[in-house]
Amino acid sequence: MLLVGCGNMGGAMLAGWLRGGMAGENFTVVDPYVDAVPDGVRLLRTVPDETFDVVLLAIKPQGLIDAVPTIEPVMGPQTVLLSLLAGVELATLAARFPRAGAVVRVMPNLSAALGKSPVALAGDGVSAERVAMVDALMMPLGQGEWIGEDRFDLVTALAGSGPAFVYRFIDALGAAATDLGLPEDQARRLAIATVDGATALALASEHAPAELARRVASPGGVTEAGLRTLDADDRLLKLVTDTLRDAAERSAEMSAEARKKD
Numbered sequence: 001m002l003l004v005g006c007g008n009m010g011g012a013m014l015a016g017w018l019r020g021g022m023a024g025e026n027f028t029v030v031d032p033y034v035d036a037v038p039d040g041v042r043l044l045r046t047v048p049d050e051t052f053d054v055v056l057l058a059i060k061p062q063g064l065i066d067a068v069p070t071i072e073p074v075m076g077p078q079t080v081l082l083s084l085l086a087g088v089e090l091a092t093l094a095a096r097f098p099r100a101g102a103v104v105r106v107m108p109n110l111s112a113a114l115g116k117s118p119v120a121l122a123g124d125g126v127s128a129e130r131v132a133m134v135d136a137l138m139m140p141l142g143q144g145e146w147i148g149e150d151r152f153d154l155v156t157a158l159a160g161s162g163p164a165f166v167y168r169f170i171d172a173l174g175a176a177a178t179d180l181g182l183p184e185d186q187a188r189r190l191a192i193a194t195v196d197g198a199t200a201l202a203l204a205s206e207h208a209p210a211e212l213a214r215r216v217a218s219p220g221g222v223t224e225a226g227l228r229t230l231d232a233d234d235r236l237l238k239l240v241t242d243t244l245r246d247a248a249e250r251s252a253e254m255s256a257e258a259r260k261k262d
């Protein structure tokens with residue numbers, strides 16, 4: 001596999017694959033700027049004169065146009081092109097890389113490094129054999145989900161950007177507890193451990209999060225008093241809805257910008 005770009009997200013996926021037992025020798029990275037790659041992985045500064053069965057585009061969307069002429073030659077009819085580029089549509093990618101055998105959009109997040117990422121996937125007319133190949137490839141990174149491309153902006157906001165929103169919530173828990181009297185480092189440790197345990201339980205439990213919240217809250221007790229504030233006027237729900245909407249709208253805007261350059 002050729003990784004074009006090995007920064008935050010490409011690096012996290014590579015770490016996930018290596019952690020899942022794939023050998024470093026399976027991977028070539030082409031990245032003019034990255035300092036180093038894991039042991040066993042081939043690092044090149046320019047694109048080699050070879051073709052690849054799988055090419056992962058892991059550069060910034062804004063860098064696509066400049067990169068196309070150098071990347072295009074590695075594609076052949078056997079190549080499955082995987083693109084992480086937020087706001088760059090299948091049609092745009094197919095127009096830029098007409099020789100690629102198949103194009104699949106992939107939207108993971110940084111938890112791929114630990115095998116705990118949702119991985120949204122979208123492709124047009126991808127053969128069943130290639131779908132199975134992509135599914136197998138994503139398995140070490142987390143939970144693969146094929147979705148229609150019309151929902152990709154929203155899924156980018158939820159699955160791709162989502163960790164940043166959760167980190168803000170963790171920070172808010174820690175900062176609030178600090179304001180109210182806990183030492184800062186202790187507040188942060190407790191906030192992270194609380195979110196970690198709550199997430200693990202939500203994953204393992206047969207109950208929905210709302211039911212788990214109900215089980216935490218004793219009638220007339222402490223949690224209920226806090227939930228009353230959090231739930232008032234649906235303000236958390238409204239804030240999160242606005243957050244996802246704004247992020248998804250930016251993704252749609254980026255798609256329109258990339259389309260204009262076709």
Ligand SMILES: NC(=O)C1=CN([C@@H]2O[C@H](COP(=O)(O)OP(=O)(O)OC[C@H]3O[C@@H](n4cnc5c(N)ncnc54)[C@H](O)[C@@H]3O)[C@@H](O)[C@H]2O)C=CC1
Binds near residue numbers: 031034061084107161
């Ligand atoms: N960071 C995240 O959590 C997520 C990012 N993405 C997508 O992943 C892509 C990469 O994002 P990040 O990893 O955050 O960016 P980044 O800036 O950390 O990594 C990009 C890498 O590409 C390299 N690069 C730049 N031009 C290049 C070229 N012409 N050829 C080869 N390598 C080149 C840079 O040296 C850098 O190492 C973006 O398209 C983004 O939309 C998707 C989901 C989550």
Ligand SMILES: O=C(O)[C@@H]1CCC=N1
Binds near residue numbers: 086156160161
């Ligand atoms: O912020 C971004 O544009 C990328 C896509 C999802 C996460 N990071």
